[in-house]
Amino acid sequence: MFSKTCEYAIRAVIFIAQQTREGGRVSIKDVARGINSPEHFIAKILQELSRKGLVQSAKGPTGGFYLDHASLQQSLADFVRAIDGDRVFSGCGLGLKQCSESHPCPIHHQFKSIRNQLMVMLESTQIGGFTRELEAKMAFLKQ
């Protein structure tokens, strides 16, 4: 569904949101440990998200990653779009470039419905909304 990069990105950002809920910052090392991902790989991904303004970072001692008020309210869809683009939401299920309402592939309409539901779900889910479940160990970000 999503690229590995995107999976790591979402897990990382949810992790950062939880870890920094009372201010503070979290280092790449801790993120990598917290979501069980390759350290340098997740570093690259967070750099990218940082450049796009979807996560915040600070260098030096006491530095690390965190989310400002705006970032905390971004939806999962925003992060997915930033990493994987919107092929997830609008690409043809059978890979046709020209697939559209007026030139549909055989499963166009069925797929459209599924993809729309996926999009609604991702649009309506805020990245900062999982903290409680994670605290209560009712949800997990690794293994």
Added chain:
Amino acid sequence: MFSKTCEYAIRAVIFIAQQTREGGRVSIKDVARGINSPEHFIAKILQELSRKGLVQSAKGPTGGFYLDHASLQQSLADFVRAIDGDRVFSGCGLGLKQCSESHPCPIHHQFKSIRNQLMVMLESTQIGGFTRELEAKMAFLKQ
């Protein structure tokens, strides 16, 4: 959503179903032209499906690919499973190996619902069921 291999596979099999609806066979060349795919690549894919008994083939002059009665009734889900496995239907949205009902990722439940709908859709769609739309040019397999 699906691998390129799987996209080609589905398009190819739908094409074969349509082209051979009154008996007869269709060559790899024609399949490749009909769905606009790399000839040798789709050949590999059909070989694989042939080995698994999901499409039928015959060598030599008058040879080619076709679908027997059983294959025509297979669902899209069967072909997807044969190529991409069932990660599409059951894999974790965030890539966690251990994600499950009792050890869920934060979006486990939401994803499960979407994936189930995808599965129901693919299970309830027969590969041989698109012939009419294709004939009427209300659906397309290339461009």
Added chain:
DNA sequence: AAAATAAAAGAGTTTTTTGTCTTTTATTGC
């Protein structure tokens, strides 16, 4: 100012996926 810390940047490597080319095997029609 110097040392320590932590992200940013850049340049790889490895693995997987996608795609190509050549040879072999089976079947048909003459």
Added chain:
DNA sequence: GCAATAAAAGACAAAAAACTCTTTTATTTT
């Protein structure tokens, strides 16, 4: 039996995705 046809098989090649390592830059603390 021979030539032609078409799929099967196997070995490569290219591109993309996933991952690693090293150096640089910015910041803080002492």
